[in-house]
Amino acid sequence: MKNVYFNHDGGVDDLVSLLLLLQMDNIKITGVGVMGADSYLEPALSATRKIIDRFGNGIELAPAASNSRAAHPFPKDWRMDAFSFDAFPILNESGKIKTPVAVNPAHLDLIEKLKSESGKTTLIMTSPLSDLARAIKSDPTIVDRIEELYWMGGTMDNRGNVAEPEQDGTIEWNAYWDPEAVKIVWDTKIPIHMVGLESTRQVPLTRSVRQHWALERQYPIIDLIGQGYALVPPLEHFETNSTYFMWDVLTTLYSQFLDVAETKRVLSDVSIAGESAGRTFESENGRPVTLVTKVNHDRFFALIDEL
Ligand code: AGV
Ligand code: CA
Numbered sequence: 197m198k199n200v201y202f203n204h205d206g207g208v209d210d211l212v213s214l215l216l217l218l219q220m221d222n223i224k225i226t227g228v229g230v231m232g233a234d235s236y237l238e239p240a241l242s243a244t245r246k247i248i249d250r251f252g253n254g255i256e257l258a259p260a261a262s263n264s265r266a267a268h269p270f271p272k273d274w275r276m277d278a279f280s281f282d283a284f285p286i287l288n289e290s291g292k293i294k295t296p297v298a299v300n301p302a303h304l305d306l307i308e309k310l311k312s313e314s315g316k317t318t319l320i321m322t323s324p325l326s327d328l329a330r331a332i333k334s335d336p337t338i339v340d341r342i343e344e345l346y347w348m349g350g351t352m353d354n355r356g357n358v359a360e361p362e363q364d365g366t367i368e369w370n371a372y373w374d375p376e377a378v379k380i381v382w383d384t385k386i387p388i389h390m391v392g393l394e395s396t397r398q399v400p401l402t403r404s405v406r407q408h409w410a411l412e413r414q415y416p417i418i419d420l421i422g423q424g425y426a427l428v429p430p431l432e433h434f435e436t437n438s439t440y441f442m443w444d445v446l447t448t449l450y451s452q453f454l455d456v457a458e459t460k461r462v463l464s465d466v467s468i469a470g471e472s473a474g475r476t477f478e479s480e481n482g483r484p485v486t487l488v489t490k491v492n493h494d495r496f497f498a499l500i501d502e503l
Pocket of ligand 2: 205206209444
């Protein structure tokens with residue numbers, strides 16, 4: 197059994213990722229960190245605990261709340277989705293929450309979990325890298341306890357997804373939220389798999405994907421996935437700033453089913469200042485990164501059904 201620690205930030209696809217991870221029987225989930233980044237912390241944490249209660253197949257986990265802060269916060273509209281997700285009736289049948297909250301904040305919980313497991317741990321982060329960066333700062337020895345990092349963030353093609361003033365359009369949101377954290381992680385020896393916008397762009401949320409889930413809603417898990425993705429806009433007519441992609445779900449599935457995507461090894465660095473702060477880019481003097489390039493679309497959607 198492979199140790200896996202999951203850090204997410206409460207978006208719809210973050211919560212769906214958690215749901216799918218809980219269905220994988222060849223991994224041991226050692227901990228979950230929750231950030232109020234693309235969400236508000238309270239509903240994100242509450243939804244996390246309810247998903248573990250209802251769909252965790254009896255697993256005992258105590259998710260940890262992050263107290264990391266943004267350099268550039270997410271738009272409020274997007275962050276509100278966590279309140280709706282947390283209120284879905286399918287997560288509220290019992291009327292109470294059993295899964296407790298960890299005593300430590302998420303970055304300290306991460307350190308504790310990495311150190312208390314006998315083997316190394318694979319990290320999956322579908323969020324800004326702040327908690328990992330703070331954990332490394334506070335205890336650099338944890339780097340040796342990390343098998344690999346799978347991160348949804350960045351892009352190497354200079355086509356960002358941040359539509360805000362004072363940035364140059366080349367930056368992905370998770371990197372933009374805390375550019376320095378990306379640099380701190382980049383400057384370690386941790387093996388990094390990066391699922392950036394060049395690959396996630398290949399798996400947009402569409403009407404036909406939704407219709408597929410609608411037809412399988414007799415399965416409670418698929419029903420919850422369909423409900424979740426009903427909160428966010430699909431790709432129609434043309435891509436807008438709000439168009440939703442399967443960013444985090446691709447990252448989560450790729451981490452356990454490498455055949456979902458093709459990769460290439462690149463050397464990369466991170467910009468931390470000015471209008472490009474948070475930009476990830478290829479650089480001869482950079483560190484190696486396994487970059488996901490091409491997604492096997494059919495295999496990807498089939499996997500969601502299989503789980
Ligand atoms: O940049 C992608 C990251 C992923 O971790 N998040 C959403 C995913 O959870 C931020 C984001 C970018 N565009 C968005 C986002 C949008 N249109 N709606 C909500 N979140
Ligand atoms: Ca996310």
